[in-house]
Amino acid sequence: MVDPLAVLNAVVAGVMLGGFYAAVALGIAIAFGMLDVPNLSHPAFVVAGAFATWQLNSRLGLDPVVAGVLLTPVFYGLGVVVYRLYHVCFERRGETALQGLAFFFGLLFITEVALVMIAGADYRSVVAPYIGSSREILGVTVPNRMLVPFVVSIVMIATLHQFLLRTFTGRAIQAVAQDQTALRLMGIGPTRIKAFAFGVATATASIAGALLIIIEPVEPSVGRDFIGRAFAAVVLGGMGSFWGMLFASIILGITESLVSDMWNPSWAPAIAFGFLLPTLAFRSSGLLGRRL
């Protein structure tokens, strides 16, 4: 007999975890879901964000979340440079499929090895007053190191969603996502908007990285575990849909948490694939998204 309290515990933990996955997937939801740029290296950027946060935290004693937010301009710049390079080398030539994917895979690999060479292959962690304490929600004890990332992630997603809905630039990004040819016919070049949007997508990596290092100690190769999860969340949620992505991330988080608690934690990384493959095969438009 399964203890109902244990199940509730696992579900609450899973919701928290899923909220954090959504923070990682957010950058991919923008870059891949809206701009059609298959940015495989995003999870590696998230890990780079975690290491940068670790530096600011251990050297200057900054709060990790504050550090993550302060780092966003740097990551925005990085994103714009990466997109420009991608555009000049692949998008403009129309060779996005093979070469572009391999390019991002190479970037992923370079980022990871560079982190090993700069910071070493050891696990790093941050110090903050809320790490280690916990609070009670619905009769379930939730550690603050899970709760803080969850809240920050939801705030970040909601803010970006409002930005896309309400501002002129945000709507322009949506226009790029919907129909680039039409945009070009109206006399608007999609490249600048895409560079901006890709920069924003990459900027979310520094915050997601800060959240990652709050949740658990980080070493350079952990990013790989998030590629499957983040892309599964984006595809399952439906390309271009933020809420779908968040919803899918939370389902993923709950499933992983249940499997880890009831069965064996080492199966957790495989679950994303269990979601991804059937979605691709049978329902490629995802739960709430546009058709592929």
Add this chain to the structure above:
Amino acid sequence: MSNWRFCLLLATLVVAFWLAGRLVTNEYVFFTGYAVLQYILLATAWNLLGGYAGYINFGSAAFFALGAYVSVALNKLVELPVPVLILAGGVSSGTLGLVMGYLTLKLRGVFFSIATLALAIVFQAVITNWEFVGGSSGAYVIRPANGPWGGPYVEYLFYVMLILACAAVALARGIERSAIGYGLAAIRDDEVAAEISGVPTLKLKVLATVLSGTLMGMAGAPLPFYVAYLDPPSAFNLSYAVNTIAMPLVGGTRTWIGPVIGAILLDGVQEAAMVTISSASNLLLVGLLMVAFITLAPNGIVGLVQSARRRK
């Protein structure tokens, strides 16, 4: 050159290597040679789908490790000769390719690639949890001291891999010049146009995936005997996936010779870097070379040579 003549040439090459091998007394030569041949085989296999059809497989490590672990599992049950294990590894990975292909190849190529990336992770989880083949603590495989015709066992593995690599290259060359190859090239250039012109795109893509997966499984099958100890982190090492992609891209993806050049060159560079610098920097080197080639010379070394010739 016709296919038969090319095969004859390769057979002569194998015999020449065998004769030259009689003079070699240092086992290290066979160890290094095996690694190069393994990469030639993997790069050629990857290129069947990645280069000819333009569908990127990031999960080479999964196909390769599946072959390796099928041999570990079979070897625990009964003692079988390596060629039988190679066949078993090939069949298993080929089947995996068939399933993956049918499920994901109907969509745009990007989704196939992402699915293969996730595949490697899921397979690692499966193997890590499979106690029969050692689980996370790994499996020891007893390597016989001598090959079936005498001489060190590594020497025997070297010749097995040499024959496999030559067969794969001959297959790739044959496909490149056949209706299948032209069909795959049409898919790479414009899939919609190919479909409309009557190219059976899905069938060809699945065929290429199955062949590619089979060869990768065959490449993995002798691995347990080569390394003698196999655990999930080393069997699924990211460097296999990266090298398998980097080698054809550096050498040139349009022709059979590209992956061969890329494999020899990149493996040589890494051997040299391993001795002179550190092993982390040697992986960085591969990553940088790969990105440099895709951005600056998308047709690889073969493409550079061709355009230099044209200019003359």
